[in-house]
Structure formats: structure tokens, C-alpha cells
Amino acid sequence: NNSERPADLLLINGQIYTQDDALQQVEALAISDGKIVAAGSSRELMAWQGDSTKILDLTQRVVLPGFTDSHIHPISAGLRILSCDLSELRDETAILQTIREYARTHPENDWIKGGGLWLPAVGGGNPSRYLLDSLVADRPVYLTSTDGHSAWVNSKALELAQINADTKDPTGGVIERQPDGEPSGVLREYAMRLVSRLIPPQSFTEKVQALELAMHEAHRVGVTAWIDAAVDEESIKAYLELERQGKLKLDVSLSLLTEIIKGMDAVAEVEALYQRYQAQAQRINMHSTKILIDGVIEGKTAALFDNYTGEDFRGEPYIDAELYQQMIAAYDSLGFQVHVHACGDRAVSMTLDAFEYAQAQHGKSDHRHHIVHLQLMKEKDIPRFAELDLTANLQTLWATPEDTYISELTIPVLGPQRSEWIYPFGAIARTGARIACGSDWPVTSVNPFPALQVAVSRRGPDSLKRTPWTPQHLLSRQAVVSGYTIGGAYLMNQDTHRGRLCPGMDASLIVLDQDVFHLPTNHLYQIKPVLTLWRGEPVFSAID
Ligand SMILES: [Zn+2]
Numbered sequence: 001n002n003s004e005r006p007a008d009l010l011l012i013n014g015q016i017y018t019q020d021d022a023l024q025q026v027e028a029l030a031i032s033d034g035k036i037v038a039a040g041s042s043r044e045l046m047a048w049q050g051d052s053t054k055i056l057d058l059t060q061r062v063v064l065p066g067f068t069d070s071h072i073h074p075i076s077a078g079l080r081i082l083s084c085d086l087s088e089l090r091d092e093t094a095i096l097q098t099i100r101e102y103a104r105t106h107p108e109n110d111w112i113k114g115g116g117l118w119l120p121a122v123g124g125g126n127p128s129r130y131l132l133d134s135l136v137a138d139r140p141v142y143l144t145s146t147d148g149h150s151a152w153v154n155s156k157a158l159e160l161a162q163i164n165a166d167t168k169d170p171t172g173g174v175i176e177r178q179p180d181g182e183p184s185g186v187l188r189e190y191a192m193r194l195v196s197r198l199i200p201p202q203s204f205t206e207k208v209q210a211l212e213l214a215m216h217e218a219h220r221v222g223v224t225a226w227i228d229a230a231v232d233e234e235s236i237k238a239y240l241e242l243e244r245q246g247k248l249k250l251d252v253s254l255s256l257l258t259e260i261i262k263g264m265d266a267v268a269e270v271e272a273l274y275q276r277y278q279a280q281a282q283r284i285n286m287h288s289t290k291i292l293i294d295g296v297i298e299g300k301t302a303a304l305f306d307n308y309t310g311e312d313f314r315g316e317p318y319i320d321a322e323l324y325q326q327m328i329a330a331y332d333s334l335g336f337q338v339h340v341h342a343c344g345d346r347a348v349s350m351t352l353d354a355f356e357y358a359q360a361q362h363g364k365s366d367h368r369h370h371i372v373h374l375q376l377m378k379e380k381d382i383p384r385f386a387e388l389d390l391t392a393n394l395q396t397l398w399a400t401p402e403d404t405y406i407s408e409l410t411i412p413v414l415g416p417q418r419s420e421w422i423y424p425f426g427a428i429a430r431t432g433a434r435i436a437c438g439s440d441w442p443v444t445s446v447n448p449f450p451a452l453q454v455a456v457s458r459r460g461p462d463s464l465k466r467t468p469w470t471p472q473h474l475l476s477r478q479a480v481v482s483g484y485t486i487g488g489a490y491l492m493n494q495d496t497h498r499g500r501l502c503p504g505m506d507a508s509l510i511v512l513d514q515d516v517f518h519l520p521t522n523h524l525y526q527i528k529p530v531l532t533l534w535r536g537e538p539v540f541s542a543i544d
Contacts, residue, residue, distance in 0.1 A: 006050020008032045009507075009536065012042040014058030015515065018501040019065055019485050023478070029063075031507040034535035038503055056531075062515045064481065065499055066224025066508035066534065067448050068251075068488020070393050071339075071372050071438025074218070074228060075235055078210025079202055080115055080442045081217065084143065087116025087442075095121055096135060099143070103136040111199050112136055114143040119150055119186075126176055129155050129185030142195055151192045158183050161195045170194065207238045214441075215242075215250055219540035221447045222510040222529040225251035225488060225498070227438070229339065229372070230290050232257055236277045239284050249539050251283070251508070253492045255290035255339040258327070260318050267330045274336075285492065287367075288337040293317050293324065294347035297375045298409035302344030305378065309415040314346070321350050328369075329358040337367045337491070339393070343375040345421070352384045364389065368491050370436060376414065377424050385433035391491055392428045393436045394483065397444050397451035399423035401469045402460025419470075425455065426473035436487035437480060448484055452516070453524035455480045461525040477517055477524075507536040511543075 007030035016026045018039060030038040030048040038045055049055065080087070084102040089095045095117065103112050119125045132141055132154040140157035144150070158164070165181035173191030178184045187195060202210075218226065228235070231254040242248040256273055258266045270289050278286045294317050295301025300308050303317040317324070328351075331338050338355075342348045351371055358365075371385075372393035385392050399422070401407045411419045421427075429435060437455075439446045450461040455475040458468035468474055475483075489499025498506040511531040519527065532540040 005032065006053050007037060007045075007048035008053065010045055010048060010053055010055045011058055011063065011511075012045065012055060014061055014063050014511070016058075016063040016501060017481075017517070019482065020500050020502050026501075029501060029507070029509075031533075031536050034507055034537065036501060036503055036505050036507050039501060058511060061530065062512045062517075063501065064222075064510050064512065064516065065485040065489075065501055066510055066532065067222045067484040068225040068227070068436070068492065068499070069218065069223045069438050069441070069446065069448070069484075070227045070370070070436040070488045070491055071229045071395065072218075072226045072441050072446065073230060073443075074214035074226065074441070075207050075210050075238060077217070077442035077446065078212070078214035079206065081213050082206060082210055084112055084114025085116055086114055086118070086143065087146065089116075090118050090121055092121050096131075099132070099141070100135045103139070103141075110139060112139055112141040113199060114141075117143045117145045117152060119145040119152070122152070126184070126186050127152055129153060129158060129183070132185060140195075140198075142199060144192070149189055151187045151195065152185060153187060153195050154185070157195050158185075160198055163194055167194075204234065204238065204241075207234065208241050211238050211242050212247055215248070216540070218250065218446055219532045219534070220529070221449070222512075222532055223250070223446065223448070224508040224510075224532060224534045224539070225492060225494070227253045227255060227288070227339065227488070227491060229255050229438070229440070230257045231255060231286075233273060236273065236286065240277065240280055243282055243284060248284070249534050249537065251492060251494060251498070253285045253288050253337075255288040255337075256286060258289050258291045260291055260293070260327075263319065263323050264327060264330065267327055267334070270331075270336070271334055287335060288339055289331055290339045290341065291327070292341040293319075293351060294342060294344050296343050297413065298405050300413060302375060303347040303350070304344040304376070305346045305349070306418075308413045310413075315344055317347055317350060321353065324350060325354045325357040328354040329361045332358040332365050332367060332369075333362055335365075335367060338369045340369070340371045341373055342371050343373050345376045345378045345381070345418075348374055348377050349381050352381055352388065352390070355388050355390055356384075359388065368493060370491055372438065374424070374428075375410070375422060376418060377421050379421065379427075382424060382427045383431045385428055386431040389434070391434040391436050391487065392425070393438055393491070394423075394425050394455075395438060395440050395444070395451070396423075396425065396455035396475065396480065397439070398454075399425065399458055399470075399473065400454050400460045400463070402463045420472075422470065424473050425475050429475055429479050434487060434490065435479065435483040436491050437483040449527040450525040452477065452480045453521060456524070457521050466522075481516065508534050
């Protein structure tokens with residue numbers, strides 16, 4: 001009886017896409033104790049108003065369930081934010097100013113570490129250490145480039161690493177030099193380690209702080225739940241610490257990292273970690289593991305069926321198919337969800353085989369396994385997601401030829417025919433398979449809206465081109481929204497209590513500044529949440 005128990009919060013006059021089975025739209029929601037207690041018209045729901053009820057007039061804004069990022073590395077992302085983060089900068093003046101300012105405001109740091117440096121913007125891609133010395137001379141500086149293959153260092157760092165004219169280039173690495181042979185300030189590939197190995201590792205406190213920062217950033221873009229895609233013991237402890245402090249304000253699943261080359265011993269190690277820590281958690285779910293079966297196509301380390309174009313090799317999986325099947329079957333019978341990184345068409349195929357094997361061994365479980373990335377697939381494997389009831393976990397932001405990873409490093413090494421099956425998201429969706437979406441942040445942005453735009457256009461977020469690349473793999477807006485909402489909630493085994501805006505469900509939701517279903521495609525990337533609620537609590541707000 002709602003006259004006895006008024007709502008804590010009423011959202012009225014909105015366009016609320018409930019994402020229920022009938023995809024109904026309502027105007028208003030009543031929220032109590034973090035749950036939705038009623039959905040309907042604004043007039044109907046005024047019956048839930050009491051003396052202490054807060055009312056928020058949505059002024060026709062759009063509301064969706066909070067998004068789940070189903071593949072993310074939040075601690076690394078937060079550490080990037082904590083360091084000297086240059087990732088948004090493309091202009092030399094701004095880059096130099098940011099470095100100087102970071103050093104000035106972090107006098108406690110013995111090292112100035114940073115990343116995301118757009119190398120072409122400084123010194124023609126090979127900047128001098130003296131330029132860096134002019135910004136920071138008293139402490140060593142180590143800044144990695146956006147692609148992670150180079151580092152810019154100052155004289156102090158070179159001095160500490162004892163790199164000078166007599167130092168030989170290490171195997172697989174290059175020390176850039178002045179005409180006199182002295183190091184000039186840039187280290188490439190394995191030469192980076194000469195300096196990076198001297199940098200003290202991040203403290204536990206920094207990791208907890210990084211996690212919290214990443215969470216706030218996620219809230220800002222509408223993410224209220226995530227699956228951390230590669231979790232070690234120290235990361236588990238960081239999550240438990242943030243939860244203990246009462247600051248972990250999103251739903252979390254942890255995919256505990258399997259060191260695949262250890263084979264069945266790795267399964268035992270992951271099971272031991274789970275047994276040691278799960279009971280200490282209140283709400284964090286650790287019954288998930290992450291397996292990498294191959295590398296990436298752009299590094300020619302993904303396992304393909306046929307050779308890389310122009311090469312006499314096809315990339316190899318990290319273990320053989322038989323052991324792989326046994327590991328997956330073992331995890332399945334231990335009750336683990338298996339979250340597999342598979343990039344090459346052969347790696348994806350082997351993974352589907354392994355799940356099929358596990359099902360043949362002891363029947364279909366309800367552990368909600370998923371395969372992430374799917375850079376390349378064979379057409380014959382596409383229907384197997386639906387057949388085996390597996391989820392395809394998609395990073396849709398990557399599926400565009402405006403991304404140089406695709407145009408320069410992927411299409412050329414696959415050739416035109418195979419390239420028709422890069423990120424075959426539309427084909428997978430048409431089979432009725434479950435899909436979920438994730439960012440892989442900090443590899444790429446945590447913001448789901450540019451990823452939505454690329455998914456429905458197969459073009460870069462700010463591309464002027466309107467014809468989609470590989471149009472057979474376009475996704476609908478609804479498919480992507482489902483992937484971020486109910487698809488992610490399903491993977492986290494929470495689909496019975498969140499992912500839809502219906503009575504009884506968590507009031508984890510986002511209010512958007514523009515309509516995700518009606519805005520022109522080329523503007524989707526600009527959509528911003530103005531309010532994010534997690535279990536009824538505002539965790540981000542841009543409304544006064
Ligand atoms: Zn990842």
C-alpha cells in the first residue's frame with residue numbers, strides 16, 4: 001500500500017526506455033530503498049508522493065538502465081589518470097605544459113611517470129631529452145607513447161639507468177642517439193625496459209585510489225556495473241578494500257586471470273584464489289576467470305586458419321586444443337564463468353570447440369561464458385554462439401577503418417577477402433546470439449556513446465563518410481543498448497534484478513542529454529549522461 005510507504009524519489013515527465021521485454025516506454029518511476037517500486041505515467045505515480053519524497057522533473061529527457069561495461073581494466077585506467085596522462089593531447093604546447101604542471105603539482109613523486117604521449121606532436125616523433133630537462137630536471141621522467149612502443153625520458157632518467165654513448169642497443173630495442181653517440185631521449189621497444197625497470201611499482205594505496213578514480217570516470221559516462229577483465233590477487237584486495245570503506249558504488253564481477261601456459265595448474269590456482277577471497281566480499285562476484293588463447297592480429301600474434309598475407313606463418317594459440325578443452329571443462333564443472341580473449345579466426349573456432357566439448361562432458365551449465373574481441377571469424381562459426389548459448393562480448397568502437405589499427409595493421413595482413421569478416425558483429429546478432437559490450441579501457445575510451453555510433457555506422461565517431469564499412473556487420477541501436485544493459489546484467493548473473501527499469505529492479509539508471517534512439521547517427525557520440533543513479537543513489541550529476 002503506497003499511501004503507507006511513500007517513495008524516496010519520483011522521476012516524472014521523462015521518456016523512460018524501460019528495456020523490458022515489450023520495450024515499453026513510460027513517463028515516470030517511483031524509487032524506494034534503491035529499487036524501482038512503480039513505473040507508469042507521471043499522474044499515476046504522484047500517488048507515491050509523501051512528505052519526504054524528492055521529485056525530479058526530467059523535462060522530457062531520456063532515461064535508460066545504467067550501462068554494464070563487460071570488458072574493462074579499471075585499475076590500469078585509474079593509474080593512467082593518476083600519472084601524467086597525456087592521452088587527449090595532440091599539440092606540443094599543451095603536452096609540454098601538462099608535463100610541467102604535473103611535475104609542479106606532484107612534488108612528492110620521486111619519478112614522473114606518464115602515458116598516452118602523441119609522439120608525432122613533439123620533436124617530429126623523436127624529441128630531445130633537453131626539451132624534457134627544461135620542464136623537469138630534478139627528477140627522472142618516463143613518458144610512454146600512445147602505442148606503447150616508445151618512451152621519452154629526460155637526462156636524469158638516462159643517468160640513473162647508466163645509459164650513455166657506450167651503452168649498446170639491447171636485443172629488440174633501440175636507443176635513439178645524438179650525432180656524438182650519446183642517448184638523445186627516446187627509447188624504443190625493449191630499450192624502454194632499461195629505464196622502466198627502475199621505476200618503483202605502484203603501491204597498494206595507489207591502486208585503491210586508481211580504482212576509485214576509474215569508478216568516478218565510469219559513472220560520468222553512464223557505467224554502473226563492470227566486469228574487470230584481468231584480475232590478480234592484489235587487484236582483488238584493492239576491490240575488497242574499497243568495498244570495506246563503503247566506497248565501491250557499482251556492481252562488479254572480477255574475471256580472475258588464468259596463466260594459461262601453466263595448464264591445469266592455473267585452474268587450481270584460480271580456484272584457490274576464489275576460495276580464499278570470495279567469502280570476504282559483500283557483493284563483488286569473483287566466480288569468473290579470464291583466459292587469453294592468442295594475441296592480436298595487428299601484432300601478427302593472433303591464431304589464424306591461414307597465413308598472414310605475405311608471411312609464412314599463421315600465428316599460434318598459447319596452448320594446444322586438447323589441453324584447452326580440458327581447462328574449460330574443468331572451469332565449467334567448478335562453476336566458473338569463462339571469459340575468453342580470442343582474436344584470430346582459429347582461436348575463436350578452438351574456443352567454440354572447447355565450450356562444445358565442456359557441454360558434451362556434463363551438459364549445459366548456466367555459467368554464462370563469453371568470448372571477447374572476435375577480431376576475425378570464419379563464416380561457419382558465426383551460428384555457434386547462439387547454438388552453444390554463449391555471449392559475444394563486443395568492443396564496437398574498434399570496428400572502423402578510420403582506426404589506423406584496422407586500415408594499416410589489420411586489413412593489409414589479412415587481405416580483402418578475409419577482411420569481410422573482421423568484427424562480424426551484425427552477422428552474430430542476426431543469429432539471435434546474446435551480445436554484451438565493453439570498452440577495454442584504458443586501451444580505448446570508457447565512453448559507450450562513441451562505441452554506439454561506430455557500431456551502427458562502421459565509421460569513426462567524427463568521420464564525414466556516411467557509407468558504412470562492411471555494412472553486413474552493422475548493429476541496430478537497440479541491439480547495442482541491449483548489449484550494454486540486459487546483456488551485461490545477464491553476464492554478471494544479475495538479469496533478474498537489474499538491466500531493465502521495471503518494478504522490483506535496481507534503480508541503476510542514466511538520464512541522457514539527448515535521445516539515443518532518435519538523434520542523427522553522426523551525433524550519437526556526443527550524448528552525455530546528466531545524471532547517473534546506482535541503486536537509487538546519485539553517483540554522478542550535472543544537474544543542479
Ligand atoms: Zn582487455
